[in-house]
Amino acid sequence: LKRPTIRDVAAHAGVSHQTVSRVINGDPRVAAATYDRVLTAIRELDFEPNAIARSLSWNRTHTLGIVTYNVSEYALGQTVAGAEAEARRHGYFLFVGSVADESGVADEEAYLRLMLTRRVEGLILDWPTLRADNGQSLVAVTARVPLVAIAADPSLPGVDVVDIDNRRGGFEATSYLIAQGHRVIATVTGPPAWNAAGARLQGYHDALAAAALPFAPEFVQAAPDWAPDAGRAAMVQLLASCPGVTAIFAQSDMLALGAMAAIRDAGLRVPRDLSIIGYDDIPVASYLDPPLTTVRQPIRELGALATELLIDAIGQRQTGEADRPSRHLLPPHLVLRNSVARRPPIA
Amino acid sequence: LKRPTIRDVAAHAGVSHQTVSRVINGDPRVAAATYDRVLTAIRELDFEPNAIARSLSWNRTHTLGIVTYNVSEYALGQTVAGAEAEARRHGYFLFVGSVADESGVADEEAYLRLMLTRRVEGLILDWPTLRADNGQSLVAVTARVPLVAIAADPSLPGVDVVDIDNRRGGFEATSYLIAQGHRVIATVTGPPAWNAAGARLQGYHDALAAAALPFAPEFVQAAPDWAPDAGRAAMVQLLASCPGVTAIFAQSDMLALGAMAAIRDAGLRVPRDLSIIGYDDIPVASYLDPPLTTVRQPIRELGALATELLIDAIGQRQTGEADRPSRHLLPPHLVLRNSVARRPPIA
DNA sequence: TTGTAAGCGTTATCAC
DNA sequence: GTGATAACGCTTACAA
Numbered sequence: 001l002k003r004p005t006i007r008d009v010a011a012h013a014g015v016s017h018q019t020v021s022r023v024i025n026g027d028p029r030v031a032a033a034t035y036d037r038v039l040t041a042i043r044e045l046d047f048e049p050n051a052i053a054r055s056l057s058w059n060r061t062h063t064l065g066i067v068t069y070n071v072s073e074y075a076l077g078q079t080v081a082g083a084e085a086e087a088r089r090h091g092y093f094l095f096v097g098s099v100a101d102e103s104g105v106a107d108e109e110a111y112l113r114l115m116l117t118r119r120v121e122g123l124i125l126d127w128p129t130l131r132a133d134n135g136q137s138l139v140a141v142t143a144r145v146p147l148v149a150i151a152a153d154p155s156l157p158g159v160d161v162v163d164i165d166n167r168r169g170g171f172e173a174t175s176y177l178i179a180q181g182h183r184v185i186a187t188v189t190g191p192p193a194w195n196a197a198g199a200r201l202q203g204y205h206d207a208l209a210a211a212a213l214p215f216a217p218e219f220v221q222a223a224p225d226w227a228p229d230a231g232r233a234a235m236v237q238l239l240a241s242c243p244g245v246t247a248i249f250a251q252s253d254m255l256a257l258g259a260m261a262a263i264r265d266a267g268l269r270v271p272r273d274l275s276i277i278g279y280d281d282i283p284v285a286s287y288l289d290p291p292l293t294t295v296r297q298p299i300r301e302l303g304a305l306a307t308e309l310l311i312d313a314i315g316q317r318q319t320g321e322a323d324r325p326s327r328h329l330l331p332p333h334l335v336l337r338n339s340v341a342r343r344p345p346i347a
Numbered sequence: 348l349k350r351p352t353i354r355d356v357a358a359h360a361g362v363s364h365q366t367v368s369r370v371i372n373g374d375p376r377v378a379a380a381t382y383d384r385v386l387t388a389i390r391e392l393d394f395e396p397n398a399i400a401r402s403l404s405w406n407r408t409h410t411l412g413i414v415t416y417n418v419s420e421y422a423l424g425q426t427v428a429g430a431e432a433e434a435r436r437h438g439y440f441l442f443v444g445s446v447a448d449e450s451g452v453a454d455e456e457a458y459l460r461l462m463l464t465r466r467v468e469g470l471i472l473d474w475p476t477l478r479a480d481n482g483q484s485l486v487a488v489t490a491r492v493p494l495v496a497i498a499a500d501p502s503l504p505g506v507d508v509v510d511i512d513n514r515r516g517g518f519e520a521t522s523y524l525i526a527q528g529h530r531v532i533a534t535v536t537g538p539p540a541w542n543a544a545g546a547r548l549q550g551y552h553d554a555l556a557a558a559a560l561p562f563a564p565e566f567v568q569a570a571p572d573w574a575p576d577a578g579r580a581a582m583v584q585l586l587a588s589c590p591g592v593t594a595i596f597a598q599s600d601m602l603a604l605g606a607m608a609a610i611r612d613a614g615l616r617v618p619r620d621l622s623i624i625g626y627d628d629i630p631v632a633s634y635l636d637p638p639l640t641t642v643r644q645p646i647r648e649l650g651a652l653a654t655e656l657l658i659d660a661i662g663q664r665q666t667g668e669a670d671r672p673s674r675h676l677l678p679p680h681l682v683l684r685n686s687v688a689r690r691p692p693i694a
Numbered sequence: 695t696t697g698t699a700a701g702c703g704t705t706a707t708c709a710c
Numbered sequence: 711g712t713g714a715t716a717a718c719g720c721t722t723a724c725a726a
Contacts (some may be wrong), residue, residue, distance in 0.1 A: 003491070005719055016697050021721065031695060046487070051465045052402045053719035056702050061399060073647075074630075077424030084443050093465060096443045097435070098428050118398045118440060140393070144350070228634045257634040264636070283421075284631050287575045287604040289611070300420075352703055363713045368705060378711060400703035403718050698725075706717075 004045040013041035024049050055119070064310060065115035067097040068126040069108065072226070074282070075299055079126055079150065082303025090311050095120060109137040116144050122310040124303075125159075126150040129193045132157065146313035146323060148306045153195050154327050160313065162306045162328045166196045169295045169332035170203020173249050173277045176293075176334060178211045181343035182247035182275060186219040188234040188259055190226050190251045197222070200251050200279065218242055223255055231258025239266055246275060246343055253278035253285055253294055256339075260288075271341035281335050291337035298330050305330065351392040360388035371396050402466070411657060412462035413650075414444040415473040416455060419573070421629070422646055426473055426497065429650025437658050442467060456484040463491050469657040471650075472506075473497040476540045479504065493660035493670060495653045500542050501674045507660065509653045509675045513543045516642045516679035517550020520596050520624045523640075523681060525558045528690030529594035529622060533566040535581040535606055537573050537598045544569070547598050547626065565589055570602055578605025586613055593622060593690060600625035600632055600641055603686075607635075618688035628682050638684035645677050652677065 006024070010017040015034060022030050023038040030038075041047075055061045064087050068076050080096060087094045095115060099108050108127075115123060122145050125138075131153035139158060141147055148160035177185050187204050190197035201220065208215050218241040223230035231250060235258065238245065250256035256278035263274050270276055270290060278285065281296035305328060316323040353371070357364040362381060369377050370385040377385075388394075402408045411434050415423055427443060434441045442462060446455050455474075462470060469492050472485075478500035486505060488494055495507035524532050534551050537544035548567065555562050565588040570577035578597060582605065585592065597603035603625035610621050617623055617637060625632065628643035652675060663670040 007719080017720085018697060019695090022696090025721085029695060034695080046490075048460065048464050048491075050403075050719055052399055052408060053702090054721075055399045056403055056704090056719080057721040059702065073424035073428060074421045075424075076428065077420035077422075080427060080443060081420055081423065081445055084445055088444070093442050093444075093461075095440050096427060096431055097441075098431055113395065114440075117395050228631070254630070257631060261634060282631070283601070284575070284604060284629070287608060289636055354703080364703090365705085365713060366711085368703095369712090372705080376711060381711075397703050400718090401705075403703080403720090404705040406718070696726080698723105700721105700723080702719105702721085704718085707715085709714075710712085 003050075004047045005050070006047075009038065009041045009045055009047050012045060013037045061119045061121060062091055063093045063095060063118065063120050064122050064124065064307065065095040065097065065112075065118070065120040066124040066126065067099055067108070067111055067115070069099045069128075069130075071098075071126055071128065076126075078299040079303035079306075082300035082305075083124060083307045084303075086304040086307035087311075090307075092121075092307075092311065109141075112138075112141050116141065121145055122314050123147045124150065124306050124310060125152070127152060128195060130156060131195065135159075146310060146317060148310045148313070150302060150306050151195060158325055160306075160309050160325050160327075162302060162309060163195075163330070164297045164299075164302060164332050165329040166199030166332075167203040167206070168329075169279065169297075170200035170249070170251075171207045172203070172332070172334050173200075173279065173295050174204045174207035175210070176336075177247040177249065177275065177277060177340060178207060178213065180247075180275065180340055183213060183343075184219075184242065184244045185213070185247045185249060186221070186238045186242050186245045187249040188231055188238070188251060188255050189220060189222045190255070191224055192222050197251060204249055216242075219245075223251075226252045226254055228254050228258030228261065231255030232262045233258075235259035235262035239263075247340065248274065248276045250276060250278050253280045253282045253292060255279075256292060256294070257288070260339075271339050275340040275343075277340055285335070286337060288339075290339045293337045293340045294335050296333040296335050298333070302330055350397075351394045352397070353394075356385065356388045356392055356394050359392060360384045408466045408468055409438055410440045410442060410465065410467045411469050411471065411654065412442040412444065412459075412465070412467040413471040413473065414446060414455070414458050414462070416446045416475070416477075423473075425646040426650035426653075429647035429652075430471060430654045431650075433651040433654035434658075437654075439468075439654075439658065456488075459485075459488050463488065468492055469661045470494045471497060471653050471657060472499070474499060475542060477503060478542065482506075493657060493664060495657045495660070497649060497653050498542060505672055507653075507656050507672050507674070509649060509656065509677070510542075511644045511646075511649060511679050512676040513546035513679075514550040514553070515676075516626065516644075517547035517596070517598075518554045519550070519679070519681050520547075520626065520642050521551045521554035522557070523683075524594040524596060524622065524624060524687060525554060525560065527594075527622065527687055530560060530690075531566075531589065531591045532560070532594045532596060533568070533585045533589050533592045534596040535578055535585070535598060535602050536567060536569045537602070538571055539569050544598060551596055563589075566592075570598075573599045573601055575601050575605030575608065578602030579609045580605075582606035582609035586610075594687065595621060595623045597623060597625050600627045600629045600639060602626075603639060603641070604635070607686075618686050622687040622690075624687055632682070633684060635686075637686050640684045640687045641682050643680040643682050645680070649677055 128151040221234035278294035353367040475498040568581035625641035
């Protein structure tokens with residue numbers, strides 16, 4: 001039951017435990033013969049160095065923590081996969097924790113502290129509604145280890161923030177609709193508490209302004225969540241309040257899906273009667289009817305980037321460099337399919 | 348930079364470090380006044396017990412590891428979320444590792460050993476193509492810590508196996524088609540290397556046999572992967588080789604999606620001309636056109652169950668009980684929507 | 695080239 | 711009740 005230690009190996013090989021330590025650390029000063037003898041002993045006993053003991057001695061755990069909040073399981077999987085791959089590439093392990101569902105802010109902080117207890121060297125926080133005013137609890141944490149926040153408000157002080165450029169995504173989506181000849185464009189946004197919703201809406205506004213297109217408050221409907229049902233309800237509203245609308249920018253593919261259902265229910269067709277562009281490029285998007293034009297998000301890359309920055313920051317703290325918080329925006333990518341129709345310019 | 352230790356706290360409170368240890372472990376023998384003094388010191392220094400040192404002393408890490416192989420990111424997220432929640436409920440932390448993409452079997456084992464190095468107390472392996480003949484490398488691992496395999500072949504020796512009852516899912520899906528009056532039913536399976544594909548196919552066969560329905564080899568098309576394109580190609584085949592077919596059992600919703608595209612391309616309509624039932628109940632399933640009848644998989648629960656069994660097994664090993672490997676099957680759940688039509692019985 | 699001693703931060707054991 | 715002292719398994723000195 002008990003696992004062998006370097007002392008067991010040492011006894012087995014007839015050397016001191018220190019020599020064993022040298023071997024497992026690749027110290028070149030060990031004589032070749034001794035080296036082999038130790039290696040054989042290691043193999044025979046199936047010895048595995050105890051990383052816990054090493055951590056204690058090194059005062060380094062090579063461990064990162066990621067805690068996610070209220071993210072869809074799809075995005076969660078992508079983010080974690082990206083982060084994990086990057087972490088491993090650098091010899092780090094990754095603790096996961098999700099604060100989804102039942103828990104609130106308090107639990108959030110408690111979890112981060114638990115991770116500190118485990119002596120993670122850095123933390124990733126995936127919390128899309130995090131802003132300066134609800135992120136106070138983070139300062140105590142960042143005093144201990146660097147933290148990079150995914151999808152947080154960029155104005156959040158003291159931490160690195162990475163995100164996909166939502167303003168740009170909203171801008172490109174809307175500009176595309178404009179380029180296709182649309183002049184009255186409505187939008188279904190996500191929940192206003194999400195930073196992404198505000199940024200994408202800003203992009204929408206910017207695109208309208210850049211084209212000197214009219215805007216009216218009834219052009220925007222905020223959905224209470226990102227699910228299809230909310231998109232459907234919002235679309236019903238839009239249909240009633242924006243008679244001249246020819247195109248919709250939905251802030252997620254799921255919202256777009258619901259909106260398309262509402263459009264169908266109204267006896268209209270996409271894209272003949274109404275064009276729609278989504279956001280996310282979920283795996284089924286190209287198999288919808290019609291295939292959905294949308295904005296792809298490099299979520300996996302986002303997880304990887306967060307991890308890379310975190311590992312950088314860890315290195316900086318160790319060398320005593322000042323790690324001033326940075327902001328990084330990954331570009332989204334327009335994916336053209338068939339849910340947007342070209343509209344002949346008015347003569 | 349350096350974090351406070353129990354000795355710092357002890358000095359600050361004017362007691363021995365041992366007393367601090369007693370306080371943070373809730374030892375009742377500490378005098379109330381001393382207790383308070385220590386607690387104050389802890390708060391003032393913002394002391395957090397070092398779990399690494401505790402692990403070394405206790406010889407227990409309260410850490411689990413999950414390594415996933417080649418699973419879709421959606422399922423990955425669900426599984427990890429379920430496992431993590433259950434782990435936390437029991438005071439465990441969870442290391443994640445995914446061996447997706449570029450890596451093969453060798454890397455697989457190396458990763459498990461890395462986790463052992465980290466002294467995880469148990470391992471979850473999510474490897475849907477794992478069977479007795481390719482799982483040899485696991486015996487060395489299970490000698491160290493208990494392992495529960497998700498979606499592995501139940502005949503795999505020496506480890507707990509949990510899965511969703513794929514045979515039953517296939518049986519219920521097919522039986523439902525039969526109950527709706529269909530007599531010639533074809534199926535699009537997943538890659539044969541996946542245990543789930545074989546089991547669901549078995550369920551299909553069992554249902555046909557139970558209803559004394561005819562079967563022909565051309566009724567089954569195996570897709571090389573689980574994606575829509577593969578489903579589309581398989582469906583094209585089926586359309587050509589099974590003229591009398593009235594219903595399709597697709598082993599995943601993504602395959603079904605592709606199949607539906609092929610059906611549409613052939614000028615046919617679902618469910619009027621051809622009924623189809625999927626598998627998974629992906630989030631968009633109810634918003635497809637038509638809403639997809641399918642079989643829901645409790646993946647999150649599967650992750651939780653795996654974790655629960657693992658923690659049980661850890662307890663058993665510690666008390667020296669024999670932990671004979673167990674098999675657990677979670678029931679899938681038929682979700683009725685509109686992609687299957689009732690077919691009048693032949694008079 | 696190898697071995698010995700001390701320390702990493704905590705808990706267990708035994709005194710007082 | 712509280713405080714020394716010795717583990718836990720390893721690494722980093724320093725000595726031989």
